[in-house]
Every structure is written in C-alpha cells, then in structure tokens.
Amino acid sequence: MKTYKEEIAELLVPHTGLTAQEIVWAITLPQHLDHGDFAFPCFPLAKKLRKAPPAIANDLAGLIKPVGAITKVEALNGYLNFFIDPADFAKRTLGAIALQGAAYGSSSRGAGKTVVIDYSSPNMGKELAFHHLRGTMIGNSLGKLYKRAGYRVVRINHLGDWGTSYGKLIVMFLRDGLKESDLEAMTIERLNALYTAFSNAAKDDPALEDQAREAFQRLEAGDARYRGLWQAFKDITLKELQRIYGFLDVEFDSYTGEAFFLDRMPATMGLLAGKNLVKASQGAEIVDLTEHNLPPVMLRKTDGATLYITRDIAAAIYRKETYAFDRCLYVVDNGQSLHFQQLIKVLELAGFDWYKGVEHVPFGLVLIKSEEGGWEKGKTRSGQSSLLKDVIEGAQEKILGIIREKNPEATNKEGLALQIGVGALVFSELKNRRLNDIRFEWDKALSFEGDSGPYVQNAHVRLCSILRKSAERAGRTGADHPAQAGVGGIDFTKFPEPQAQSLIRTLSLFPDKVGTAIEANDPCPMAQYALEIAEGAHGFIHSCRVLGSVEEKDRLFLIDCARIALGQTLDLIGVPPIEEM
Numbered sequence: 055m056k057t058y059k060e061e062i063a064e065l066l067v068p069h070t071g072l073t074a075q076e077i078v079w080a081i082t083l084p085q086h087l088d089h090g091d092f093a094f095p096c097f098p099l100a101k102k103l104r105k106a107p108p109a110i111a112n113d114l115a116g117l118i119k120p121v122g123a124i125t126k127v128e129a130l131n132g133y134l135n136f137f138i139d140p141a142d143f144a145k146r147t148l149g150a151i152a153l154q155g156a157a158y159g160s161s162s163r164g165a166g167k168t169v170v171i172d173y174s175s176p177n178m179g180k181e182l183a184f185h186h187l188r189g190t191m192i193g194n195s196l197g198k199l200y201k202r203a204g205y206r207v208v209r210i211n212h213l214g215d216w217g218t219s220y221g222k223l224i225v226m227f228l229r230d231g232l233k234e235s236d237l238e239a240m241t242i243e244r245l246n247a248l249y250t251a252f253s254n255a256a257k258d259d260p261a262l263e264d265q266a267r268e269a270f271q272r273l274e275a276g277d278a279r280y281r282g283l284w285q286a287f288k289d290i291t292l293k294e295l296q297r298i299y300g301f302l303d304v305e306f307d308s309y310t311g312e313a314f315f316l317d318r319m320p321a322t323m324g325l326l327a328g329k330n331l332v333k334a335s336q337g338a339e340i341v342d343l344t345e346h347n348l349p350p351v352m353l354r355k356t357d358g359a360t361l362y363i364t365r366d367i368a369a370a371i372y373r374k375e376t377y378a379f380d381r382c383l384y385v386v387d388n389g390q391s392l393h394f395q396q397l398i399k400v401l402e403l404a405g406f407d408w409y410k411g412v413e414h415v416p417f418g419l420v421l422i423k424s425e426e427g428g429w430e431k432g433k434t435r436s437g438q439s440s441l442l443k444d445v446i447e448g449a450q451e452k453i454l455g456i457i458r459e460k461n462p463e464a465t466n467k468e469g470l471a472l473q474i475g476v477g478a479l480v481f482s483e484l485k486n487r488r489l490n491d492i493r494f495e496w497d498k499a500l501s502f503e504g505d506s507g508p509y510v511q512n513a514h515v516r517l518c519s520i521l522r523k524s525a526e527r528a529g530r531t532g533a534d535h536p537a538q539a540g541v542g543g544i545d546f547t548k549f550p551e552p553q554a555q556s557l558i559r560t561l562s563l564f565p566d567k568v569g570t571a572i573e574a575n576d577p578c579p580m581a582q583y584a585l586e587i588a589e590g591a592h593g594f595i596h597s598c599r600v601l602g603s604v605e606e607k608d609r610l611f612l613i614d615c616a617r618i619a620l621g622q623t624l625d626l627i628g629v630p631p632i633e634e635m
C-alpha cells in the first residue's frame with residue numbers, strides 16, 4: 055500500500071518539477087494537529103519559480119484537488135498542508151501495526167546491503183567498566199535498527215586481546231609464584247588485582263616495565279607457556295564478559311579480536327609496502343600522513359611489534375573480504391577519533407575505494423560523580439570501582455527494594471528488578487544524543503517519573519495490564535491481543551478524542567523514527583520516541599476508559615497496537631519491554 059507521503063507526492067509532481075522521491079523527503083509533519091497531518095514546505099521552490107513561498111503555496115492550494123483519503127489542502131505561511139481523513143489514518147496506521155506486529159517499521163531500505171558494526175570491543179584481562187555500557191548499547195541498538203531496515207548486519211566484538219598488558223599480567227602471575235594449576239581457580243577479580251598490583255609495584259620498581267615488555271615479546275614470538283597463560287587469561291575474561299552481555303541481552307556474530315589478525319600482519323605490511331606507503335623511520339615503520347594533515351601512523355615498532363592500528367588495517371581488509379560489507383561502522387568513544395581518521399586515510403591511500411563505507415561512530419563520555427563531588431570518567435585499572443557489574447547490581451538492588459515495598463506479590467522479583475535496573479541504566483544513556491557527554495545520576499536514572507527507563511517500561515506495563523484484565527473479565531487466561539486478529543470488525547471512526555488522535559499519530563511515526571535513527575547512527579531519536587508513545591498512551595488511558603466502555607473493542611485494539619509499537623521501540627533500544635512491575 056502507498057504511504058500518504060507517496061500519495062501527496064503524486065499530486066505534487068506535475069506542479070513542482072520535483073521527483074516523487076524528492077517530495078517524499080521534503081514532506082514534514084506540522085507542529086499542530088489543526089494544521090493538518092502532512093506539510094510540504096514551498097521554500098526550496100522559491101528560487102526556481104521566482105516567487106515568494108506563501109504565493110507558491112497559495113497557487114498549489116488552488117491547483118490541487120483533494121482525492122481519496124486526502125480531505126483538504128490548505129496553504130499556510132509558505133507550507134502546503136494536507137489533511138487526512140482521521141478514520142482512514144487510524145485504519146492504515148493501526149492496520150500496519152496489527153499486520154506487521156513484531157516487524158512493525160520494517161523496510162527494504164537496506165535490501166541487499168551489508169553493514170558491519172564493531173562495538174563494545176573491550177580490552178581483555180580486566181573487567182567491563184560502567185563507561186563501556188554506552189558504546190555497547192549504542193552498537194546493540196544500531197544492529198537492531200539496521201536489521202529492521204532490511205540490512206544484513208554483522209555484529210563484531212573486536213576484543214583488545216593483544217598488547218603489553220598481557221606481558222604485565224604474565225609478569226605478575228609468575229612473580230606471585232602462581233602456576234598453571236592455579237588457573238582453574240583464577241577469577242576475573244584476581245586478574246584485575248594482578249593488573250592493579252603491577253601498576254603499583256612498577257612505581258617503585260621501574261625494571262618491571264622492562265620485564266613486561268620482554269614477557270610480551272616472548273608472547274609475540276609464540277612462547278608456548280606464555281601463549282597458554284594468555285589464552286587462559288582471555289578465557290577467564292570472556293566468560294565474565296558473556297555473563298554481563300547476558301544481563302544486557304547483547305549478542306555478537308563474531309569475536310574476532312586483535313590477536314586473530316596476528317598472522318595477517320606480514321601480508322598487511324607487504325600490501326602497504328607494495329603501494330609505496332611504508333617508510334622507515336628511526337628503525338620503525340610508518341605511514342607518513344603529513345600531506346593529509348594527520349600525524350604519522352606507526353605500523354611496526356623498532357622491536358618489530360605491530361600496533362593497534364596495524365591490526366585494525368588488517369581487520370578492515372578482512373571484514374571487506376569476508377562480509378563484502380557496504381558499510382563498516384566503529385562504535386567507539388570520541389577519544390579515538392584520530393585513530394579512525396588515520397585508519398580510513400590509510401585504507402584510502404592503499405587504493406581501497408570501499409574506504410568510503412568505513413565510518414567511525416563516536417560517542418561522548420559518561421561522567422560519574424567522584425568522591426570529591428566533581429565529574430569524572432570512571433577508571434577500572436587503577437582499582438577504583440565503577441565496574442559495570444557493580445553498577446548493574448546496584449541498580450538491581452535499589453529497584454528490588456522498591457518492588458518489595460510496592461508489589462510484594464510480584465513473582466521473580468530478582469529477575470524483574472534486574473530488567474528494570476538494566477532498562478534504567480540503558481535508557482539514561484541512550485536518551486542523550488550520541489555525541490553529548492552525559493552525567494550519570496542514580497536518582498534520575500532510577501526514577502519512575504520523568505524521562506527514565508522505569509517510566510517508559512511502566513507505560514508498557516500499563517498497556518499490558520489492561521489487556522490482561524480484559525482477558526480476566528472474559529474468563530480467559532493470559533492477556534488479550536486483539537491486534538492479532540487484524541482490523542476486521544474494528545470501527546475506525548470510534549477514535550474522535552484528541553488523546554486518541556494524538557496517540558494514533560504518534561504510533562504512525564515509528565517507521566520514520568527508525569529511519570531518522572539510522573541516518574544519525576544514533577538510537578537517541580528512538581529513545582525519545584519511547585517517551586512520546588508513553589506519554590500518548592498515558593494520555594489516552596487517563597481520559598478514555600477502555601474496559602466496560604461502549605467503544606471497548608475498538609479501544610482495546612488501539613491499546614494493543616500501542617503496546618506493540620512501544621514494546622518494539624523498547625526492544626530496539628535494548629530496554630527490556632517488561633509486562634509487569
């Protein structure tokens with residue numbers, strides 16, 4: 055079925071000299087409901103037609119006759135406003151939701167295209183810190199959004215599993231007299247402690263740094279014992295990592311970390327040398343980017359070791375070869391912008407025209423209040439705890455207290471508290487624009503009011519509970535889901551109230567919001583949209599009684615559609631769409 059925008063475009067094409075697609079893109083939504091449902095701005099036509107936009111709008115209003123569901127065309131302040139028959143609008147919007155259900159908002163925008171998304175990608179040997187949550191959840195959400203838009207998505211965790219830190223861990227492990235037989239009982243906490251102990255000990259004993267470098271060299275050279283320890287350290291961290299990802303319901307298609315690319319280093323160096331890009335510089339090998347106003351890229355150090363960026367170059371080539379991607383996104387904090395500029399430039403200079411599809415998707419810092427009251431980025435390796443697991447557990451505990459008090463009957467309180475806690479943390483990060491730094495405040499994040507996770511989850515719970523009560527009244531178990539039966543028997547003229555109209559209009563925006571989020575590579579518009587639906591749903595429920603009303607059947611249908619749209623929105627941003635709380 056055509057969208058309203060497409061129908062409007064058809065009417066406008068003969069009079070504007072624009073293509074239907076251009077018109078569809080230009081159409082906006084009026085600020086006020088009484089200005090119609092869609093608006094076509096005439097400003098871009100002013101130059102071409104040598105006329106003021108209000109005059110153009112007036113002319114067009116005289117030329118275009120309303121047809122079908124378009125009931126009125128009106129010029130206002132340089133805009134051409136289109137009014138849609140409310141019953142038709144409701145039928146199309148709610149009909150699409152009922153028909154598509156969990157696939158609402160799907161499109162073919164990305165058909166045949168592949169997008170690789172690199173996110174989370176933490177360094178091994180230490181625990182996830184709270185600040186890892188943001189990139190992890192932005193990437194997770196982008197993966198879902200791109201899938202919804204029809205792309206093939208490959209989710210990659212580019213683990214930081216190579217580098218001198220492993221030398222440090224090995225040095226400390228051996229220094230503490232530990233042996234392979236101790237690995238069984240080794241925990242992630244112990245590993246973290248070894249790392250912290252190294253930092254402290256190295257302050258008094260600088261020779262330790264040399265030992266760590268030597269240990270790493272042995273590791274790089276393939277020393278069997280060191281490789282065994284490294285693998286064990288990696289396995290321990292991975293296990294813990296997956297436990298946390300389990301809480302967050304985050305998944306990856308591949309865990310090819312940095313070490314995976316080690317045996318591709320010679321070929322990568324050879325390839326770059328073949329393009330005359332590699333220069334010797336004081337015993338090291340670099341790519342000189344002076345001409346491009348970027349600092350040089352060090353590919354190989356004097357001791358022969360390759361670097362983070364060398365492995366990223368190899369990884370990008372590998373991804374192109376393996377997945378034939380159209381786009382490759384790196385969701386990594388904006389502190390690494392220079393690294394990605396260099397990476398993309400090297401790919402370009404190496405003659406890979408696909409460098410154009412490679413993109414850094416940076417995000418701002420998450421600041422937490424320090425003990426002194428200032429705002430700072432949490433650290434993990436220095437030992438002060440702002441570990442993600444502690445923050446999640448903390449959130450869960452606080453919520454559990456509230457549930458015990460307010461809803462002592464709830465079953466599986468711990469599980470519920472975890473889902474609300476996770477929802478609160480995730481929402482507090484994604485509701486902000488990706489590039490903004492954010493100041494995390496417990497009270498705001500966990501509040502059941504205001505723009506918080508618990509608030510949007512609660513709106514979903516309310517919708518679910520009406521559907522449950524409806525079933526209960528009819529002596530059925532579970533919840534009623536009238537949308538599953540389709541639009542048959544629903545009277546779409548039964549939504550005259552402004553609150554119903556406004557809710558339906560909000561629900562109609564879902565597909566556009568998915569598009570906006572993808573264009574900005576930012577889940578934020580989707581998180582904001584969850585708030586809009588929540589408000590719309592509360593408004594409707596507050597002013598229109600559902601159960602026991604004359605319009606019960608139609609209103610229940612609207613409630614179910616709102617539940618689907620809100621549930622899907624929450625799922626797309628990684629906030630658990632819980633059904634009770």
Ligand code: ARG
Nearest residue numbers: 172175176177212214366386
């Ligand atoms: N491991 C890196 C870090 O923790 C992030 C890796 C991002 N991905 C990449 N392909 N460079 O800073």
